[in-house]
Amino acid sequence: MDRVIPDLLIWYRQNARDLPWRNTQDPYRIWVSEIILQQTRVEQGKSFYMNFINNFHDFCHIANSPEDSILRVWQGLGYYSRARNMIKTAEIICHDFGGKMPANHKQILSLPGIGAYTAAAIASFAFGLPHAALDGNVRRVGSRFLGLYEVLGSKQSDKIITEYLEQHIPINEAGEFNQALIEIGATVCKPQKPDCHSCPLSKQCVAYQKNTQNELPVVARKKAPVNSYLDYMWLEADGYTWLTKRDNHGIWKGLYEFPSKTRDAETRNFPFEDWIINPEYASILSVKEYKHQLTHRTIYARLWHLSTSLNNIVNKNEFTRIESVSIEAYPVHRLMLKFIEQKETTTHHD
Ligand code: SF4
Incomplete structure (x- = not known):
C-alpha cells in the first residue's frame, strides 16, 4: 500500500467533502459526530450535530444536564441507546478524567457506547494515534483492495484489514489516512459501480487488477425483519x-x-x-x-x-x-x- 498512500492523502485534501465535524481535532466534537454517525446518514447528521453542540458545549455540560433535555435534543435521530451511553460517557469523562477525553486508545475503547471503530476514529482524528478505523466504507474498500473473499464484517475479514492497515498507517497522518479511506468508500468505492478510474488506490487494488470489483465484498444474507x-x-x-x-x-x-x-x-x-x-x-x-x-x-x-x-x-x-x-x-x-x-x-x- 505504501506506493498509493501519498496519492490517497493528496486526493483526500483535494476532494474531501466539507463536513461540519471535519477540520477539528477537538475530541468532544469528534466524539459527538462519531456517535451521531454510528447509525445516521451524513446528510441527516449535519443539522443534528450542529444542534447538539450548540446546546451542549462539552462533556461536563452533558453530565450536568437532565436526561430528558439531552433526549429532547436527540429526538428524531432514533437509536436512543446512543444518547444514553453519551450521558454515561460524559459523566465518566467529567468526573474521572477532568472533563477531557483521555488520549489513550484503550481508555477510549472502555467508555460506554464506544466500539472498535469509534475508538479508533477518536484516537486517530483527535490524537493522531495509529489505529485503523473500520466502518462499513473502509471494510468495503479494504475487501476490494486486498481481494478478500471472507464475509464482509466477519471477525476474520476485520482482522486481516485491521492488521494490514495498521502496518501501513502513516505515523504522523493517522487521522487523515483514516478519513481518506472513509471518504473513498463513501464517494468513490461505492457498493455498486465503484469509480475505479478516479480512485487513487487503483494502482495497487487487487479487485481492480483482477476486475472483481463487482464480486467483492462478499456480503452475508440479511435476516428478515x-x-x-x-x-x-x-x-x-x-x-x-x-x-x-x-x-x-x-x-x-x-x-x-x-x-x-x-x-x-x-x-x-x-x-x-x-x-x-x-x-x-x-x-x-x-x-x-x-x-x-x-x-x-x-x-x-x-x-x-x-x-x-x-x-x-x-x-x-x-x-x-x-x-x-x-x-x-x-x-x-x-x-x-x-x-x-x-x-x-x-x-x-x-
Ligand atoms: S480501485 Fe476501485 S475497487 Fe479498488 S478501492 Fe478503488 S474504487 Fe474500490
Whole structure:
C-alpha cells in the first residue's frame, strides 16, 4: 500500500467533502459526530450535530444536564441507546478524567457506547494515534483492495484489514489516512459501480487488477425483519392527553409515547375496552394506520384518536396526564413524531 498512500492523502485534501465535524481535532466534537454517525446518514447528521453542540458545549455540560433535555435534543435521530451511553460517557469523562477525553486508545475503547471503530476514529482524528478505523466504507474498500473473499464484517475479514492497515498507517497522518479511506468508500468505492478510474488506490487494488470489483465484498444474507402490531391511543379530554414512559428494556428506552397495546395482525376491534376510558363515552375522531421501519423490525401501528371529557376517564393513575399543548416538551420516538406531525398537518389544512 505504501506506493498509493501519498496519492490517497493528496486526493483526500483535494476532494474531501466539507463536513461540519471535519477540520477539528477537538475530541468532544469528534466524539459527538462519531456517535451521531454510528447509525445516521451524513446528510441527516449535519443539522443534528450542529444542534447538539450548540446546546451542549462539552462533556461536563452533558453530565450536568437532565436526561430528558439531552433526549429532547436527540429526538428524531432514533437509536436512543446512543444518547444514553453519551450521558454515561460524559459523566465518566467529567468526573474521572477532568472533563477531557483521555488520549489513550484503550481508555477510549472502555467508555460506554464506544466500539472498535469509534475508538479508533477518536484516537486517530483527535490524537493522531495509529489505529485503523473500520466502518462499513473502509471494510468495503479494504475487501476490494486486498481481494478478500471472507464475509464482509466477519471477525476474520476485520482482522486481516485491521492488521494490514495498521502496518501501513502513516505515523504522523493517522487521522487523515483514516478519513481518506472513509471518504473513498463513501464517494468513490461505492457498493455498486465503484469509480475505479478516479480512485487513487487503483494502482495497487487487487479487485481492480483482477476486475472483481463487482464480486467483492462478499456480503452475508440479511435476516428478515420481525413484524410487530400495535394499537396506540391518542386520547384528548378538555385540553389534556395521556402519555406513558417506556421502561429501560427493548426499543425506545425511557421515551414517552401514547399508551399502546400489542395486537394480532388482523384484529380490528376497539382495543381499549375498560382500560382508561369507557368506550361508550368516547368519540373516535380518526383511526390511522402507520408502517414504521426499524433496522430489524417493522411496526404496523394503528393510531386511535379519541375525544372525551375528563368526567369519563377511569383508571386515572395508570398513565401520565399532560396538557396537550405541552407534548413537544417530552422526548418521544420517531413513530410518535409521525403521529404528532400528522395532527399538526391536519390542523393546518383544516
Ligand atoms: S480501485 Fe476501485 S475497487 Fe479498488 S478501492 Fe478503488 S474504487 Fe474500490
